[in-house]
Amino acid sequence: MATPVTIYGPPLSTAVSRVLATLIEKDVPFHLIPIDLSKGEQKKPEYLKIQPFGQVPAFKDESITLFESRAICRYICDKYADKGNKSLYGTDILSKANIDQWVETDGQTFGPPSGDLVHDLLFSSVPVDEALIKKNVDKLAKVLDIYEQKLGQTRFLAGDEFSFADLSHLPNGDYLVNSTDKGYLFTSRKNVNRWWTEISNRESWKKVLEMRKNA
Amino acid sequence: MATPVTIYGPPLSTAVSRVLATLIEKDVPFHLIPIDLSKGEQKKPEYLKIQPFGQVPAFKDESITLFESRAICRYICDKYADKGNKSLYGTDILSKANIDQWVETDGQTFGPPSGDLVHDLLFSSVPVDEALIKKNVDKLAKVLDIYEQKLGQTRFLAGDEFSFADLSHLPNGDYLVNSTDKGYLFTSRKNVNRWWTEISNRESWKKVLEMRKNA
The missing domain is CATH 1.20.1050.10 (Glutathione S-transferase Yfyf (Class Pi); Chain A, domain 2)
Structure with a gap:
């Protein structure tokens, strides 16, 4: 894999941790950008382009940006089916x-x-x-x-x-x-x-x- | 398709209607068993084997039983990918x-x-x-x-x-x-x-x- 995926949000967030645990189980390299909620970074125009509701996490991989933790996890499992824990989201x-x-x-x-x-x-x-x-x-x-x-x-x-x-x-x-x-x-x-x-x-x-x- | 799929629950339920609309979009024949909530049919032992929380809908197709409307819809779209509205849940x-x-x-x-x-x-x-x-x-x-x-x-x-x-x-x-x-x-x-x-x-x-x- 040339470029690691990017996840935006603090690891303290439950939804962000769900995605982090999935990335680690799937052995997918990632880059974490720890959006500072106390400074309102999740409401900045640049961030809202990826996550229109101003929540965490947001996610980026090659040409796609995504929000909603469980949708991001499903994507990671589907896209990286052959990496890490191969049965994490089933095999059929x-x-x-x-x-x-x-x-x-x-x-x-x-x-x-x-x-x-x-x-x-x-x-x-x-x-x-x-x-x-x-x-x-x-x-x-x-x-x-x-x-x-x-x-x-x-x-x-x-x-x-x-x-x-x-x-x-x-x-x-x-x-x-x-x-x-x-x-x-x-x-x-x-x-x-x-x-x-x-x-x-x-x-x-x-x-x-x-x-x-x-x- | 030899046997139609079965959905359990009244069409008045929002979650049941979500599955019905998906089945119709996907042109998948189905058999509806309209569980009567006013009679507590969703709490009967036979039904709880399929839906342990005693809610509607429940769903059956060949060897699988499922609950949770959005999970049922994803399954229908994946299993019957080539039927009806082929892009309903994307094509890649x-x-x-x-x-x-x-x-x-x-x-x-x-x-x-x-x-x-x-x-x-x-x-x-x-x-x-x-x-x-x-x-x-x-x-x-x-x-x-x-x-x-x-x-x-x-x-x-x-x-x-x-x-x-x-x-x-x-x-x-x-x-x-x-x-x-x-x-x-x-x-x-x-x-x-x-x-x-x-x-x-x-x-x-x-x-x-x-x-x-x-x-």
């Missing part, structure tokens, strides 16, 4: 669809309550609304009850191999488990805890956490 | 990624405020919370301001061809425009209005609305 239409339904479950069902909790407990500048926290804890608990059943049947969400479906949960899961008092939602559930311990110890994820420390 | 890795970033924008940015408005204004059994409605209207207005810019540059979201990116917005958009008093959010924006008129007049979408009437 059936395995890919099986993984994708759990990526969508992250985006639509696990992500909203866990992302809101991470935001409200760690990154918000306004006082915590306890009723809202409880509402999201209850929502997430119900979701994780179903994960508990599923992970009693298979080692990972989409079967017996680690995939993009598991990876997609790492960014919000990590903050909840390691930086809030809501980690019990994961650790109190036997199968979820086993799964979480295994996926959060992937070398790729440890490298993302290392990048955060050095950011 | 680049065009697919370009479409996918707008499908994700639907799921992550347009979908949450518009889905909440549709739910609260049309399907909720509790009194409307005006402050929450205003919050979601304001959120959606900001999103549509950016769509307005984008649709001033290209005819459709992912370029000059209708795609899965546009289709994915139809279910929530249709309820907002035709069944609530929030349609002005679309019609007051010149480019959004032009786009909306064009995509909501697709034969595929009209057929979905017809299925709702007959449901």
